[in-house]
Each structure stands twice: as structure tokens, then as C-alpha cells.
Amino acid sequence: MSERIHNSERLEQLWADHAVFGLNPEEDREREALEATGGNRALADEFELAAAAVALVQARRRAEPLPAALRAKLEGGGRAWLATRAPQAQTAPQPRLRALPPVAPPAPSRSIALPWLAAAAAAVLAIAGWWPRTEPSEPSKVAVAPQPAEQRASLLAAGALRVDAQGTELAKGAGGDVVWDNRAQSGWMRLTDLPVNDPTVSQYQLWIFDESQEHPVDGGVFNVSAAGELLVPIDAKLKVGKPTLFAITLEKPGGVVVSDRQRIAWVAKPG
């Protein structure tokens, strides 16, 4: 019992540190391990909101006006987003704030992902290294049809990148493609015959390798709940400059911070 209380208090301190100071990799691993044993995750979200409230108060006291040129850019971006935005209900419902995932800490930069791009270019089936992610993805965006097909088609019509994909040993016979629009920072995966996963055991996670970034970008966690063809929206957590590889791994429920090399299920490499 006392160990449980100790763990609970320690986890709470780590969440507070995470929200305010950021955690180093060792603390981050400790946090993950303690989270796996339980704890009220909503508290972590609330700490993050509280820290944001501090930032808000300070920013408000020192408020600077938005420059006109930047305002014009934002307005243009807003119009572009509206133009590419799907008609309602094209994706599965997103979780609300109560289920917000914790953000990655402002931790010291990790250099462990350096081998990734080279390895990916050499042999997509033998990618080596670690895959840090910017934030744990929310669970379970289950693909739905048919409306996504229309959005995918409109991205293609607008000149989006399309890349053929293939399954690895882990998903023999799987295929499909990726459609990615850099301008809209959105896209779709078309998955064919990717094995159905049991979300209580494992989930699929997309990673986007970007020429301009040191680490692969987390593209979201999702499930495959039925055989055949599925369309899954890509939810890139960071802005993607020039994608060099899209890869899906099979991970523990909720996704992972780092991925081992053995569980790559599906890859799509732009030519």
C-alpha cells in the first residue's frame, strides 16, 4: 500500500515537473513506467492547462500586437485550411480535452534518432535506431468509409504526393498507398490487407520521416478493425517539410516514445 502511495506521489511530481520544467529522458522513462501502473491521467492534463494559464497571464501582461504582415499570412492560411477542410463527419470522432495526451517535455535534445534516415534509405525493411515522438498519440482513430475517399481524391486532384506502399514480413501481402499534401499538411493512408490488430494488445503507429527534421514525425496511432481496404487520416504532430519515408509500426496500446526495429509493418518511400 505504502509503495502505491509513494508511486502515486512520485508520478504526480513528475507530471508537475513535466508541465513546468520538462523532464530529462530518464525521468520521462520513469514517468511512463509509473503511468503504466495506473494513476489519474486527467491530472497530468490539468497540470498542463494550469501551466498554460501561467503562460497566458504573463503573455497577457506583456501583450504585443500581431504585425500586419503576419496577420495577412495567418488569414491566408486560415482560408487555405477552410478550403481543404473535409465536409463534416469524414473522420472518426476525436477525443475531447479530457483525453488530451501529455506533450513531450522540453527535454534535452535526443540524438538517438540519427541513424534513421540513412538506414531507411538503405533498406526500408531493416530500419535501425529509435523513434522518439513529439507526443503520445491519442488512441484509436479507426478508419471509416466512404467519405474519406472523397477527401483523398480531392487532395490528389490538387496535386498531392502519392506513394505506393508495401507490407513487410510482419504484414505480408499488405499494400496501399499514402497521399500527402504538404501545403495542407494533411493526407491519407490507404491500407489494403493490413492485419487486424487487437487494440488491447497493440496498435499501429505511423511515422513520417522528414528531410528537414532530425526525428521522424509521429503521424498518429490507429487500429485496423476489419480486413480489406481502409482509409486512415494522417495526423502529423509537427509540420512536415519534405517527407522521405512513411512507415507504420506495431506498438503497445497508445503508441510509444521509442520503437524497436522488429515491428515495422508497412512502408511507403517517395521516389
Added chain:
Amino acid sequence: MTTTLQRVAAGDATAVQDCIDRYGGLVYTLARRMCPKGAEVDDAVQEVFIELWRKAERYDPNIAEESVFIAMIARRRLIDLQRRLARHAGAEDLPESLEATEPEPESGAELKDSAAVAERAFRELRPEQQKVLRLAVWDGLSHQRISELTGLPLGTVKTHARRGLHRLRELLQPSSRTSSAGGGA
């Protein structure tokens, strides 16, 4: 009442404009403060707004004030940016809020927008909690650096931060928001 972000999520073009009008200055101010060396503030602000458009549907006014939610999204994005680029070197050396140069908060009569809830809540924290949270969140100082600057033991710095967050989250709860104004920490 429908919030700006809820209207954005519904695809309301005027809401996108409203969001920029209402929160553009906030995001710009945060980006100016948190952008690491080598990053373009304009690019960072645009990244934050792209994220806001995409996350708008996740906003729930029953859980957080809109401005707090937006500050959280902005802070997340900017922290991501800090991780991608070198940490802002000057921030650790020049904490602007350690001394008595803190800008005066607005008077109660001026606190009309949703950010007023956060302002009132922050004012209710104990002075040492305010100081530690300000140095950590706004000046980006580590707990070690705060300990050096304030003379507080490391553990005390962390305790002030944690208790301050706890108190803030209590004060930011919907039930507290409606009563607000007054009461000591």
C-alpha cells in the same frame, strides 16, 4: 454559447478571422518569448494556428477557458520547436520576472475576457508559488537555476511549482470559475 473554436471546428469562415483577431496577439507574444534561436517567429505563429484549426474540435468549454486552451496548444507547439532547435540561450541568463520589474496586472474592472479567469487564479497563488511558476514557465528556467537565483532549496522549488499547479487547477475548475474573485491561497 458557441465559442470561437467551436465555430472554427464547424467550418465558420468568420470564426477563423475572429480567432486571429482575438488570439493572434497572444500567440505572437508567446512565440516571441519562447521561440528558440534560429527559429522564425512568423513561422512558429503560423504553425501554432495550423495546429489550432486542426485541434479546434477537441476544445471543450466545460473543461477549460478558450484562451487557456489556446495558450496550451501554443505552448506545446513552441516547446516542440525548442526541442527541434537549440534552446533559447539568453533566457536562462536574463530572467525578466525575478526582480520587481513585473508588469502591473490589470485592475479587476478590466478583466473581462476569458483570460481574466487565469489572471484572477494566478493572483490567488502564494507569492513564492507565483515567482517559481513565472520563472519556470515564462523565463524558461530550470529548477536548479531557480534555486540558485532565489536561494530556495531544489526540493522547495519543485514543491512550490507542484502546489501552485494544484491550486491553479482547482481555481480553473468550472465550479471555481463561476464563483472566483477573492479568497486566499
